[in-house]
Amino acid sequence: MIDTLRGPRRALGGAPELSSVERLERFLGDPWDPGQKVRYARGPVAAPLADACAHLDAWGLHRYYVPVEHGGELTSLQELFDLVRTVARRDPAAAVTHARTLLGAAGVWVAGDRDQARHLGSLVTAGETVVLGGPERQHIGDLLTGEVTARRNRRGYRLDGERWLLDNAAGGRLMCLLARTVPHGGPRGFSLLLVDQRDLDPATFRHLPEVPAVGLRGAGTSGVAFHRAVVDRAARIGAEGQGVEVLLKVLQVVRTISPAVCLGTADRALRLAVRMASEREAYGSSPYGHPLTRRVLGEAYADLLAMEALGAVAARSAHLAPGELSVTSAAVRSLLPAVVDGVLARLRELFTPRSLPFGTRLTCPFDQMGRDHRVVTALDGATAGCHALVSQFRALARHHAQACERQVPAGVFDLGAPLPPVPWAELNLVARNGSGLLGTLPESAQVLRRAAQTAPELAAPARLAARFAAAVDSLPDTLPRTPRTAAGLTPKDEDAAHRYALLLAAAACLGVWCHAGEVNRAWPDGLWLHAVLCRLYARLKPGDRPFLAVASPWGSGRDEELFERMSQRLALQCQAGEALSLLPSRTAESDPC
Known part of the structure; x- marks a missing residue:
């Protein structure tokens, strides 16, 4: 069933507002022009990633990674989707590299408190980047076997271990890390921490060499190693033990954008x-x-x-x-x-x-x-x-x-x-x-069927829609019910x-x-x-x-x-x-x- 909402927003005088995508297009210019910072590559030649990302910063794309309630420009994930698509059409490496800040910051929008979100929002809108910790070298794809530890102390947490495959860790001031806060681990044994490198003792962490990469012009892939690095308790995102849950919710946003x-x-x-x-x-x-x-x-x-x-x-x-x-x-x-x-x-x-x-x-x-x-x-x-x-x-x-x-x-x-x-x-x-x-499909198919009675050009799509509606009606009988692990998918x-x-x-x-x-x-x-x-x-x-x-x-x-x-x-x-x-x-x- 479908409920109704209002129509599109319009500017004064009734004319539609110029969309952010069109404004970005005008700013970036002709992608075939070799003088543009974000452009089509002719063969292996493309604009340097640093120059492309700086040009996107000059337009203000990074402000769309921060919700408006936290000081940014993000009011619609659909709008952000279209902006990322616009950049990726010209240069997918620039789109992936620049958008890393959204992935790193999303955990705070999902589970951070108001002060934490406002502080991070002010940093991101000022041009700081946030990188999301990837899998560890020994445990790729398995969140529950991570070995980076965060042990509680008087100030907050002591970090030890290596986290690999951070997207250009050396180039980002802030890192969002999943760390083990309970020795035996488990679904409630990990917490998410927002680590500011400027607050760490330089002797307690080091950046690892970049991992050689193929594709996307070798977009920065590196890591970081901690040894008795201390972060404040305020660096924790959400409650202790909630890290895996928050990260899985962040992945929903990642899979959408x-x-x-x-x-x-x-x-x-x-x-x-x-x-x-x-x-x-x-x-x-x-x-x-x-x-x-x-x-x-x-x-x-x-x-x-x-x-x-x-x-x-x-x-x-x-x-x-x-x-x-x-x-x-x-x-x-x-x-x-x-x-x-x-x-x-x-x-x-x-x-x-x-x-x-x-x-x-x-x-x-x-x-x-x-x-x-x-x-x-x-x-x-x-x-x-x-x-x-x-x-x-x-x-x-x-x-x-x-x-x-x-x-x-x-x-x-x-x-x-x-x-x-x-x-x-x-x-x-x-x-x-x-x-x-998915449940709206049969109703939409009925609307199309009724429209086809007076519009012959809709007859063929109406027949197809009826077949989809029949497939939806029979769906419960066709879905497998046996629980599977990711490795056990057939x-x-x-x-x-x-x-x-x-x-x-x-x-x-x-x-x-x-x-x-x-x-x-x-x-x-x-x-x-x-x-x-x-x-x-x-x-x-x-x-x-x-x-x-x-x-x-x-x-x-x-x-x-x-x-x-x-x-x-x-x-x-x-x-x-x-x-x-x-x-x-x-x-x-x-x-x-």
Whole structure:
């Protein structure tokens, strides 16, 4: 069930306000210009990361990592998602490196007290960075075996041990560390500490050499070693023993925002593909002279829009349905990177070096983009996202019927509606009452069916929506109920997780169509909805492994005209310098050819 909210915010005089994304675009300038600080790389050449991050600081991107109630500019995670995507389209390494502060600071927004949050907010808005402690060298991926200890003393805690894989520990003043505060460990044996390097005795800690990295231009990866380093008791975030719980909630925010880097990569890949197609001469002078080219680009664009809808709805759900973010964020994390991997793989096959005309001015960059994208997805692996879903299947199946009846604010789907502040304290480790977002799919399908009675162009997407609704109705009977560890996931478990994520993506797309009037004004013929439902349903067919079956049969069936129209829309938007998005906006793109 869906509840309604108000429409989009408007400036005085009734004209829409200039969005922060458009302001950032104007500030960053033409990404094809080699003089820009944050730009497209031509081959291996790219702007230095330090210069790119300093340029983003000059615009004030770091202020969007701090909630407005703590002195920053963060009022909407959807807005932050779009800003990170904008940067990642130009330079994914700069986006990942700069956004590390959000990951390091989010624990304080989730569990810190007011004074702690205000103090950290003032430091971050002044330009200080915060790095999040990664796994230890001996215990990668296992939080409960960490060996960094924090023993209580009169002043606070004494730190000992090594923490590896901090994102450029030497370059950040503040570090958010998970440390063992109970000798035997366990779920309640760890606490989260915000460590200010300036408050430590230099003789009690040292930075470890950077770990050689491949991808993202070797974005800084290093570590820190503590020996009898003392921090104040005020450095602890939340209650003692609450560290693992807080960190798992932080990961929900990470899994909601980090896929924006994947979307930015797909956005850039599509723009490059359009330019490369315009230079191909093997099939004539037309930019889209071959049906296969048009088919692949049309399907890839539909994939991009489907994942944009899912990512935007997930970001908005943190404000309006925070108790479900454990499910929603895990679905985004397990599905969106896999779909983008498929987009990059198909473009790489289509634009191999042998397929390009001799002397073309554009090289084939999709191998490098795919490598960088795999580094991004490895930061919090897709297996972790799958496990976060599988571990909740029993509760999701039990409460499925009630979730379909629960009221869900329509603002979750209205991409232009205002949002209340994120209720950080309401994040839960488990969606105790099921997924109300998924429960909206049958109702949205009914709305679409009724609309199709007077709009013939909606008949085909309405039929697809009915199939998704039937899949949602039968979902409780198809979910595995056996608890699994992350290492014990089976292919059947992964299939079930991706199937659930696909249904949630369809619910997001249908909800956006039903409630986001601005989207429907930009796409008045329902073209985008038909295309994205086709692509999602192609992955949902019984017997497919959705994370591997990323493409429907090339050139098959009755949807050729559909993706032909999508490819035409893609070409026109690229030529006009418009965003490849459900919502209309302008970019700073120029024609590189």
